[in-house]
Amino acid sequence: MTTEPTAAPGDAVRLSALSKTYGSFTAVHPLDLTVPAGSFFALLGASGCGKTTTLRMIAGLEDPTTGSVALGGKDVTALPPYKRPVNTVFQNYALFPHLDVYENVAFGLRRRGIKSVKQQVGDMLDLVQLGGMARRKPHQLSGGQQQRVAVARALINKPEVLLLDEPLGALDLKLRRQMQLELKRIQTEVGITFIHVTHDQEEAMTMADTVAVMNAGRVEQLGAPADLYENPGSTFVANFLGTSNLIEAEVTGTSGGDIQLVAAGQRLTLPAARCGAEVTTGGRVLAGVRPEKIALVHRDDEDAIAEGRNRVPGRIVDSSFIGVSTQYVIDSPVCPELEVFVPNVERDGRLVPGAPVVLHWNPAHTFGLDAAQDIDAGLDADAVEAALSPDGAGTAAEAAV
Amino acid sequence: MQTRPMRWLRKNVVVLAGVLALGYLILPNLVVLAFSFNKPKGRFNYTWNHFSTDAWQHPCGVADMCGSLTLSLRLAVYATIGATVLGTMTAFALARYRFRGRAATNMLIFLPMAMPEVVMGASLGTLFLNMRIRFGFWTILIAHTMFCLSFVVVAVKARVMSMDPRLEQAAQDLYATPAQTFLRITLPLAAPGIAAGALLSFALSFDDYIITSFNAGNTVTFPMFVWGSAQRGTPVQVNVIGTAMFVVAVLLVVAGQLVGGRRRGART
Ligand SMILES: Nc1ncnc2c1ncn2[C@@H]1O[C@H](COP(=O)(O)OP(=O)(O)OP(=O)(O)O)[C@@H](O)[C@H]1O
Ligand SMILES: [Mg+2]
Numbered sequence: 073m074t075t076e077p078t079a080a081p082g083d084a085v086r087l088s089a090l091s092k093t094y095g096s097f098t099a100v101h102p103l104d105l106t107v108p109a110g111s112f113f114a115l116l117g118a119s120g121c122g123k124t125t126t127l128r129m130i131a132g133l134e135d136p137t138t139g140s141v142a143l144g145g146k147d148v149t150a151l152p153p154y155k156r157p158v159n160t161v162f163q164n165y166a167l168f169p170h171l172d173v174y175e176n177v178a179f180g181l182r183r184r185g186i187k188s189v190k191q192q193v194g195d196m197l198d199l200v201q202l203g204g205m206a207r208r209k210p211h212q213l214s215g216g217q218q219q220r221v222a223v224a225r226a227l228i229n230k231p232e233v234l235l236l237d238e239p240l241g242a243l244d245l246k247l248r249r250q251m252q253l254e255l256k257r258i259q260t261e262v263g264i265t266f267i268h269v270t271h272d273q274e275e276a277m278t279m280a281d282t283v284a285v286m287n288a289g290r291v292e293q294l295g296a297p298a299d300l301y302e303n304p305g306s307t308f309v310a311n312f313l314g315t316s317n318l319i320e321a322e323v324t325g326t327s328g329g330d331i332q333l334v335a336a337g338q339r340l341t342l343p344a345a346r347c348g349a350e351v352t353t354g355g356r357v358l359a360g361v362r363p364e365k366i367a368l369v370h371r372d373d374e375d376a377i378a379e380g381r382n383r384v385p386g387r388i389v390d391s392s393f394i395g396v397s398t399q400y401v402i403d404s405p406v407c408p409e410l411e412v413f414v415p416n417v418e419r420d421g422r423l424v425p426g427a428p429v430v431l432h433w434n435p436a437h438t439f440g441l442d443a444a445q446d447i448d449a450g451l452d453a454d455a456v457e458a459a460l461s462p463d464g465a466g467t468a469a470e471a472a473v
Numbered sequence: 474m475q476t477r478p479m480r481w482l483r484k485n486v487v488v489l490a491g492v493l494a495l496g497y498l499i500l501p502n503l504v505v506l507a508f509s510f511n512k513p514k515g516r517f518n519y520t521w522n523h524f525s526t527d528a529w530q531h532p533c534g535v536a537d538m539c540g541s542l543t544l545s546l547r548l549a550v551y552a553t554i555g556a557t558v559l560g561t562m563t564a565f566a567l568a569r570y571r572f573r574g575r576a577a578t579n580m581l582i583f584l585p586m587a588m589p590e591v592v593m594g595a596s597l598g599t600l601f602l603n604m605r606i607r608f609g610f611w612t613i614l615i616a617h618t619m620f621c622l623s624f625v626v627v628a629v630k631a632r633v634m635s636m637d638p639r640l641e642q643a644a645q646d647l648y649a650t651p652a653q654t655f656l657r658i659t660l661p662l663a664a665p666g667i668a669a670g671a672l673l674s675f676a677l678s679f680d681d682y683i684i685t686s687f688n689a690g691n692t693v694t695f696p697m698f699v700w701g702s703a704q705r706g707t708p709v710q711v712n713v714i715g716t717a718m719f720v721v722a723v724l725l726v727v728a729g730q731l732v733g734g735r736r737r738g739a740r741t
Contacts (some may be wrong), residue, residue, distance in 0.1 A: 131646055132645075132646075133642045133645070133646065152645065152651075153642070153645040153646050154645045154646070154647075154648050154649055154650055158646070159646060159647065160643070160646045162639060162642075162643055164637075164639065166637065166639040166640055166642070166643040167643075168640060168643070168644070168658060169640075169662070170661045170662060179644070179647050179649075179657075180647035180648055183647060183648040183649045183650075183653060184648050225647070226646075226647075229647070229648070
């Protein structure tokens, strides 16, 4: 799902059919993307999906195979990087090793012929909390400090568009939060358009106005964070952004605004408005529901469940207590591994592994996806990510709670 | 249980090896230094007679010696400049661009280093002879520039290859034009390689004898002068020049270390 490019001068960045091919490998498939001026735009995707390549084409460091890049309504596809009003925070920082922190940060200003840089550089270094390290060389800084120099070096030029390639990846959690807030504050204050590449879904969702989820060189879906989370358009987005329970079901009919489904003998209801896929009676569809939307009761209390809710029986396989909530894994006829996050308000002592349970949720919280896709898309990517990022394991849960 | 001498040895073996290696390297220089204060009995400065500073007071007291020394220094400076400029450009071309004959050039660059000097000197001499170029200053300079070139290319290329291309991209991203990028980023980063190549060139050119002797005609460089006079008896002044060169080189290195160390210290 991509937005159609329209010729609006208010757009900071407009990519039209932009693609990049290395030999026979397509790193970025033809991409149409519009980023409104002054917005915080996040490009989210697993490792190797083409995020860096896309940024490099915007910066002019990579020649696109096809398509064009427009900045502020002007076509810059043929312009060299030093003539584009864009600055980049590189994924590996790319600090100049022979220059100290001060000169690194002042580099862009000096190249534009600005003589008195002292004040600006000082302010910028204070902003990233490196005031006392102006005379150090990059190799005398920690990874996180280097990263902040890289941010300062790009930000000081107040470009029309700032491209950030995983700028916070090397920071510890606390500093990362702090820098996220700082970046967000700067972005709102200065009104620069940010394009922020990350593979941390939580970072993307907390910081960005708009998130584009990339997968294997394509933008799978684009939208506001809450919108993406609530209405994933594909199994990849559903699985990559937080956790989803996807139940394969058969369509038995439609009534009013609802689609009636049956999965392993259980009747389920799905609002037609929340189903992106074509449905025909007798056809198949994936019914999805987020783990935190599901309530869990012991089978003995099944009668207490209100009428009209989707309900599914099962048995607890595993439960883990994580403070604010308890996460259950349920083996159910409709799906072997349903995840349920129950807030720890009143804990039922009977809900232990092995206990028979009934899951129920408001049908309005169900979303429908095309059953023709790989039901596990985005799961492997997520696993890789969890292994890579220090707090990756926690993000899914935190995002969902 | 280890005995005490064994333990001492284990602790100090690196120092010991270092001192021995250093001694091996420096001892000949010390002999040269000592004999620069000798007043030899005959024409040969091989046996100690008695102390004198004559040679130090009259370093140019030997006919033709200082002329050949100046010539050698001039040759070394020109050859170094020529080889460094050409070699740096070649190294950048080889490291950065793909072109036809790149692999062949890479091979050929190594040839002067691999080939026996006699062969190279003789064939170069034949070439000049056939081209009817008169032997002298210019033929020597061409020869020196040629064999120094290889060393510069190798030193600079290694440096350029290990440079992160993203640094130059970052500079361009920060509004530096290609020329500014080269001056502010590329050149400073490649500088250690270029300096190493230049120093090597100077040393190689200054003390080359074999190739020079095939291409010099009547011109006499300092190494040729020393060789020639060694047949008839070496003047003490040769030791003076040798010692002076050694001291200047050591002082340069020490000064370099001090400056580098001060800069590094100031940063922390
Ligand atoms: N110069 C190149 N030649 C061939 N393939 C390349 C080249 N540069 C990138 N690729 C490939 O293009 C794909 C996209 O790379 P890119 O760097 O854009 O990924 P990314 O989304 O930024 O990943 P990460 O999150 O790991 O940084 C990768 O599969 C990569 O192997
Ligand atoms: Mg990347």
